[in-house]
Amino acid sequence: MMANMVAAINNALDLILQDDKNAVILGEDVGKDGGVFRVTDGLYDKYGADRVIDTPLSEAGIVGTSIGMALGGMHPIAEVQFAGFMYLAFDQLVNHAARYRSRTRSTRSVPMIVRTPVSGGVRTLEHHSDSPEEYYSHIGGLIVVEPSTPYDAKGLMIKASHMNDPVVFLEPTKLYRLFKQDIPEGPYEVEIGKANIVQKGDDLTIITWGTMVPVVKNAVTNSKRSAEIIDLRTINPLDESTIIESVKRTGRAIIVHEAELTYGPGAEVAARIADKAIFELEAPVMRVASASFPYPFPGYENYYIPNELKVQKAIEKIMSY
Amino acid sequence: MLKKVYDGSISYVQIMDEYGNVDASLRPDSLGDDKIIDMYKWMSYARALDTKVLSLQRQGRAATYAPLVGQEAEQIGSALAMRKQDYFVPNFRQHGVYLARGYPLDTFFLYWKGYEEGAVVGKEYNALPPIVPVATQTLHAAGIAYAQKFGKTNAVVVTYVGDGGTSEGNFYESLNFAGEFNLPLVTIIENNEWAISEPEKNQTAAPTLAQKAIGAGIPGVQVDGNDVIGVYKVVSDAIANAAAGKGPMLIEALTYRMSMHTTADDPTKYRDDKEVTAWKPRDPILRVKTYLTKKNLWNDKLEQQMADEQLKKIDEAVDKAEQFKPDPRSMFEHVYSFMPETLKQEEDAAIAENFWQTAGGAGE
Structure with missing residues (x-):
């Protein structure tokens, strides 16, 4: 299928929700609106409000409850609307998501994905264009991925959903619709940690x-x-x-x-x-x-x-x- | 033992209804018809300004913009209730408040055209520039309120937050600090029923947002946010209270976002047009016009004259803003109070490499 990055990630999320009954998507405007960049478009209609969850407007709330969902046996895929607003959830990532495994000697883990659009070049208002990969990459225990193509975006998202770790998934807004690529319709993985x-x-x-x-x-x-x-x-x-x-x-x-x-x-x-x-x-x-x-x-x-x-x-x- | 340990309630205030009828028992004595004409003019001016930025944005002459249409009463009513010394802490949609506080329009346009020079708010305006991250500014407002109390200035801080913003932790933290320190802080929730695509009922199980004050131990009140007189009254009272040392107040103004969240948003995706249509008769400007026309205080000629004058001022400000030429050196000069060696190297390299010329300037 020919897909831009938005369609590729949408397709990956669809396959993940189909395959993993404990997987949910949560965030602001991810449901009916399909996300402000339309990345979750159509998934609310397909999976319902219990699995594609429009949350209250609270970044710390979204990421913090995602950690709780993961500890409770679910598999949350959170969206924070823009990377510039994700600093409100920084405590949850640094103090909790990154440390559960080490502080419990792997008896607890936080399998979750936090997706957020990053970087600029698209004339947005303040705080909508940050490139925060260094902040999250400094925290051992978090995986930080950032695709540059539709193919990699889909494969990395599916791979991330199979990891038993918290993954910060950075999506460059400038590349969301820049070009299309022929990608497989079914699931495939792109290895994490491999350039x-x-x-x-x-x-x-x-x-x-x-x-x-x-x-x-x-x-x-x-x-x-x-x-x-x-x-x-x-x-x-x-x-x-x-x-x-x-x-x-x-x-x-x-x-x-x-x-x-x-x-x-x-x-x-x-x-x-x-x-x-x-x-x-x-x-x-x-x-x-x-x-x-x-x-x-x-x-x-x-x-x-x-x-x-x-x-x-x-x-x-x-x-x- | 079982006993009731707390009992709270929230009142709703409306002074002018959607048909222009005024509840005389609630109308402030100081509020003559001349002042209502002023309110009408300011609200119309705010709408004209809004229309202009929207059209500039559509022509590629402004960046992303958050329209205010429909929310003129809560902004003008509260702005006119503020005294000169009171301090205004906005989010990103208070164009009407800036306008009525006498803020220069060309600077306002520079902000929405995408230049930091548009965030330069002179000290005389007692205000912060727009703040985009949601509800984070409510804590700054509490801090500024602390500074007023500390400095015994008698100024009151008025801050604004949306219905969505009340879900942020910072919002609660601000109310709690303000209550604990008995700060001169008035927090206005612009409940326009929509946080981008999410209706207010997605934010909370609480039937009112004003009752969030109860948890912080401060008073809360709900007002018809499309009633400029009602808003003026509750905000004036709250400011008078706070100035008298009686502490903070939370005000929930019930209004409606008639347009999109920002120009990047498409409400047809998630909102029934019938809902918007149902709000049209409750327009904040229309009801005041009905009132003034019935009393023979307003007519088409005055309307035209007012519109022409306002548009002229707006156009002059746009022209002035469009003369602005950004200087990339300004980005480096305002990072610290001094110039670090390493930052100077970056600036010098950009000049030596001719980077700013090859970068092709602003992306407008």
Whole structure:
């Protein structure tokens, strides 16, 4: 079937609800409205109000009760309407979802998915464009995934539903309807913790994910360099071996992400490259990221998010060493 | 032993009904017909402003916008009840309050066009800029109210939250703090019956939202939010009480969201049009017009004159806002009270790489 990312995730959720009788979807406007981005469209009519639950407007409530549902034997798939509103649920994720397994020595677990739209480039109001993957990836015990294609979105969602862990599932709004892809109609999994080599190359390695994947692809095409592009897909746990194997071969690495530069996820990747591939490096590891402050108002967003030219300049710079 | 340990009730106030009839026993003595004409003009002005931003948005000249149409009475009634020194803490739909508090319209437009310069609210307005995350501002309002008490300013803080916002923990926490510290805080719930696609009954099993005050140990009252006089009265009383040191108040204004949540929303997906139609006769502006016309205080000529004047001011403000040119350096200059070395490096690199030019400017 041809599907954009919205349709692919919708299809995945449909298959999960069909297959797993304990699975429920909950969140604001996920029922009758089908979600503000229409990701849960049609599921309320198909599964009813008991399984596709319009909750009161409370992010901490949605995530906190999801944890309780999971502890109570259900399998909640929560939606927080925008990542910028999910900080209200941060306590529930840090203090509870992430720790139940370790503090009970695996006698309790929290199998749940928290979905939220992330990143910008679509001219939204304040707080609707955050890229928070580094916040959640810093918390051991949470799985953090972020697909960049409809195929990966569906496969990662189904895989996430089979994990016995809390999964933070980040969906880039800019990519929701950017393009369609031919994907299988039935269930399939995309491995969590495994990066995707988008294209092979020999001159340099670019590690990226989410909204920056199409930006990097275009920049590489324009640069005429042979770049290996790695789409992380899972931010935590990191697929370190795929990154290190590639960088050892190319000798050059750029990390490109939309999240802020300072203490961003690029720092983690760069540190691991320095640790495991320093003797193969022919240039310093570079990062291309948004500026080190919260996402601006939409009138300024193009000055803030990395674009193709910024990536191209980084490619030229790293190749000049 | 079994005994009743608490007994509470919630009153409903309406002074002007939907046919323009006024309950004289409740009408404030200070409220003459001249003031009702003012209220009418401000409500009409707010609607004209709303219509303008909506049309700018549809032409791609504004970002996402949250319309206020239908909620003019609760906003104008409460704004006019505030004294100059009182402090206004909004969410994201109080365009009418800004307007009636004399806030510059060109700055207002800059906010909705998507520039931080539109969130610059001069100290003289005693207000915060719009706050988008739901109900989080109610705690700031409690803190600002604490500061008024602490500084003995006699100012009262008035904050707004939607019916959906009452489901957020922060809302309860604010009422509880305000009650515990006996703060000069008036919290107005704009119950417009819809939180995007969810009707108010999806939010709570409580039959009124005003009764949420009871749990915090503070008084609560319900008012016809489409009755500008009723709103003016309950908010004036609440402010007078708070200014006299008698503490906070929760006011639930019953109104209706006649339009979409924001321009990104499509209500036809979840809301029966019949419901909207049923609210049309209860329009907040219409009933005041009926009242004034019956008393020969208003006519078509005055209406036209008013509309022309208001539109002229709105258009001038739009023109001024559209002259604005964003400077990306401003993003870096206002992150801290000082410029960190690492942030300066980022700014310098953006300039050296010519990034802002290649970025193609604002995405409007």
